[in-house]
Amino acid sequence: MGKSLEHLLIPYRLRVVRIGVLATWLTVASLIAFERLAHRETIEPAPFFLLIAAAAVGAAVVSTLPWQRLFESGVGVWVLYAWSALDILLITLLIAYSGGSDSEIFILFFLTTVFFSASYPEGGQIGLSVFTLGCYLGVLAATGWEVSWGEVIIRLGILAVMGFIASFVSRELIEQMVAREEARAESERRAELLQRVATAAREVSALGPDEVLSNVVDAAVDLGFDAVAILVLDDEQTTFTPTHARGLPVDFTERTFPVTEGLVGLVLENSGTVAVSDYASLDAPVPVIKTAGITAATSTPLWVGSEIKAVLSAGKRGDRSLASEEVEAVELLAGMASRALENAELYEEEHRTVQRLSEVDRLKDEFLSMVSHDLRTPLTVIEGSATTLDVNWDRVDEGTRTKLLSVIGSNAKKLGDIITKLLDLTRMEAGHFEIREEPLEIGQILIDVSSRLDTLLAERDFVIEVEQPLVVEADPTLIGRVVENLLSNAAKYTAAGTKIELLAHAVGGECVVSVRDEGAGIPREDLEHLGERFFRGRAASGPVRGTGLGIAWVIQILRLHGSDLRVTSTVGEGSTFEFSLPLAHVVEETRI
Numbered sequence: 207m208g209k210s211l212e213h214l215l216i217p218y219r220l221r222v223v224r225i226g227v228l229a230t231w232l233t234v235a236s237l238i239a240f241e242r243l244a245h246r247e248t249i250e251p252a253p254f255f256l257l258i259a260a261a262a263v264g265a266a267v268v269s270t271l272p273w274q275r276l277f278e279s280g281v282g283v284w285v286l287y288a289w290s291a292l293d294i295l296l297i298t299l300l301i302a303y304s305g306g307s308d309s310e311i312f313i314l315f316f317l318t319t320v321f322f323s324a325s326y327p328e329g330g331q332i333g334l335s336v337f338t339l340g341c342y343l344g345v346l347a348a349t350g351w352e353v354s355w356g357e358v359i360i361r362l363g364i365l366a367v368m369g370f371i372a373s374f375v376s377r378e379l380i381e382q383m384v385a386r387e388e389a390r391a392e393s394e395r396r397a398e399l400l401q402r403v404a405t406a407a408r409e410v411s412a413l414g415p416d417e418v419l420s421n422v423v424d425a426a427v428d429l430g431f432d433a434v435a436i437l438v439l440d441d442e443q444t445t446f447t448p449t450h451a452r453g454l455p456v457d458f459t460e461r462t463f464p465v466t467e468g469l470v471g472l473v474l475e476n477s478g479t480v481a482v483s484d485y486a487s488l489d490a491p492v493p494v495i496k497t498a499g500i501t502a503a504t505s506t507p508l509w510v511g512s513e514i515k516a517v518l519s520a521g522k523r524g525d526r527s528l529a530s531e532e533v534e535a536v537e538l539l540a541g542m543a544s545r546a547l548e549n550a551e552l553y554e555e556e557h558r559t560v561q562r563l564s565e566v567d568r569l570k571d572e573f574l575s576m577v578s579h580d581l582r583t584p585l586t587v588i589e590g591s592a593t594t595l596d597v598n599w600d601r602v603d604e605g606t607r608t609k610l611l612s613v614i615g616s617n618a619k620k621l622g623d624i625i626t627k628l629l630d631l632t633r634m635e636a637g638h639f640e641i642r643e644e645p646l647e648i649g650q651i652l653i654d655v656s657s658r659l660d661t662l663l664a665e666r667d668f669v670i671e672v673e674q675p676l677v678v679e680a681d682p683t684l685i686g687r688v689v690e691n692l693l694s695n696a697a698k699y700t701a702a703g704t705k706i707e708l709l710a711h712a713v714g715g716e717c718v719v720s721v722r723d724e725g726a727g728i729p730r731e732d733l734e735h736l737g738e739r740f741f742r743g744r745a746a747s748g749p750v751r752g753t754g755l756g757i758a759w760v761i762q763i764l765r766l767h768g769s770d771l772r773v774t775s776t777v778g779e780g781s782t783f784e785f786s787l788p789l790a791h792v793v794e795e796t797r798i
Contacts, residue, residue: 214387215380216277219286222325223273226289229317230265234258237300240310248305257300264292283326290322290334298341306349312361315342316368323372331373338365418546422518422539423450429535431520433500435459436508436543437470438516446470446517458494468492469505470517477514479506481533485521499523504533506540510548518543584617641681641766645790648710648717649674651682655689656708662694665702672710676717678787684763685787691756692721692783700725712789720784727777736773 237258241249268289276282297314304311315338322334339362346353419436426434433453437446440462448459465471467490472480481504482488486496495503503521507514518540522528591610599607649672656663656670678685689708696706700723707722728736736757761771764785775781 213278214383216274218380218383219277219282219325220273222321223268223286226321227265227269229321230261230268230293233314233317234262234265237261237311248308250303253303254300257296257303261293261296264289264296283330286325287330287334290318291337293318294334294338294341298345301342302345302349307346307351307353312342315365319365319369320372323369324376328373331369335366335369419450419543422543422546423452426518426520426536426539427452429520429532430522432523433495433498434518434520436516437505437519439465439470439514443474443514454498455494463492466490468495469503469519473505473507473517474514477507479504479533479537481528483527495521502526502528504528504536506533506537508540508544508547510544510551515547516543584620587617588614588621641684641763643679643681643767645677646680646682646685647674648672648676648678648685648719648787651686652689652708652710652719655686655693659690659693659697662697663706666697666700667703667705668708669705670708672708673712676710676712677790678717679790680767680787685767688760688763688785689719689721691760695756696721696723696725696783699723713786715789716786717789718784718786720782722780722782724780727779728773728775728781729777733773733775
């Protein structure tokens with residue numbers, strides 16, 4: 207509760223004082239009328255009026271006291287005790303001077319009893335009740351005790367009942383006031399927390415993800431937490447690394463902790479918020495946090511999609527406990543942090559997409575440049591040779607004509623190969639490409655391809671090792687072109703004298719074909735793009751020209767055969783390109 211009970215009762219007691227002063231003035235007026243109209247010989251006028259005057263003076267003095275300051279200082283209750291005691295004494299003397307046991311003034315004890323029962327704690331009520339009883343019995347004894355014990359008991363019994371009822375009503379009123387104050391304090395606390403969260407939300411609306419996380423942590427500190435941090439999980443959710451820590455040692459964010467320490471493991475297990483009032487009692491508290499004196503703590507997950515990416519943890523030192531609204535406020539802050547992490551991932555993904563699209567545009571530009579060159583070169587040769595034959599047919603000898611026609615045919619074939627590869631890729635990706643599978647001896651295909659590339663492989667340490675015969679069901683033309691493409695790539699991207707191997711072996715009912723080289727290898731960042739249309743890696747950025755379609759075409763052909771291309775490469779050691787085809791049948795192996 208925001209205020210102490212004594213402080214909370216100040217307005218109530220101020221109202222009691224006002225009512226008490228008014229009641230005193232009404233009583234004074236009633237006593238004057240009583241003396242004037244009663245015409246009883248038992249009343250002694252002089253002392254009676256002196257006592258009435260004393261009561262009036264007392265009421266006047268009481269009405270001028272600075273009760274607000276007296277109650278705030280803690281003295282006011284004791285002044286009330288003194289006032290009540292003096293009133294009881296005045297009533298006792300009035301009874302004595304107005305007939306003793308026969309005096310009707312006894313009824314005024316009801317007023318004082320109701321007053322102190324409604325105003326004081328139980329200890330004060332009991333004390334003043336005993337004082338009232340003692341004064342009344344004393345005045346009865348002093349005035350001759352002209353009353354039976356039965357009358358005394360009934361009078362005192364009625365007095366006790368009135369005091370009990372007044373005390374009950376007073377307690378109920380005070381409990382209602384306390385409950386209302388607690389509800390008001392809680393509402394104010396919740397409103398304050400929500401206001402701080404809303405303020406933080408407004409402040410982070412235009413910030414980047416890292417700034418959002420920093421502001422979320424600062425907002426948690428503003429809520430009253432002594433230590434706050436974002437605990438970022440690794441991809442396997444086995445460890446976490448603190449970031450944006452507040453109220454903890456600087457080196458805390460430079461370390462990695464297992465999720466089994468602290469509350470992170472419990473958050474992952476429950477997929478929700480966890481709060482503890484005694485952090486040190488955990489089976490495995492984080493030593494740094496325990497040493498920092500954190501007692502009460504709460505941790506809540508930061509979700510990105512359906513996965514917990516981090517945890518927002520906040521704690522307090524000392525004996526302070528966590529209120530439910532504080533835990534809820536941390537959860538609201540965690541929601542903001544989750545959106546920040548999610549936006550960060552979306553931003554990174556969008557950034558990668560933009561980069562990739564830019565790269566695709568670059569690759570397309572390079573492709574168009576390369577294709578234009580690769581098309582223009584043979585076209586130029588064809589055009590030049592054809593023009594020479596057309597203009598000088600009769601003036602050139604037969605050998606020259608034959609050579610020029612051969613050049614035209616060779617370059618026309620190059621053009622056809624480029625156009626065919628482009629068209630084949632388009633048809634394969636559209637699902638309109640058909641292969642003609644037939645039994646073929648793979649060894650002979652590999653030997654024929656090697657022979658065609660003899661000039662290209664002449665400066666390499668080329669080794670071919672093939673189990674023969676290995677019969678597979680495949681399209682002989684397409685498989686030959688696959689091997690040719692892999693071998694020519696190995697030759698183009700390796701230096702003279704580099705070892706290149708072409709291998710074919712039966713492994714578990716399949717024929718495994720491998721092309722190995724001991725060249726420069728392929729960087730990891732290029733491997734993941736290998737096979738994309740138009741992509742040519744760093745090794746291809748030199749004098750070697752190409753369309754960047756070769757590996758993409760190979761992959762598509764192998765997929766049509768139910769196979770795939772497996773690539774392993776180590777920079778500085780070389781690369782291996784490998785694919786498998788089911789064996790049609792296996793016969794006794796020989797080596798060539």
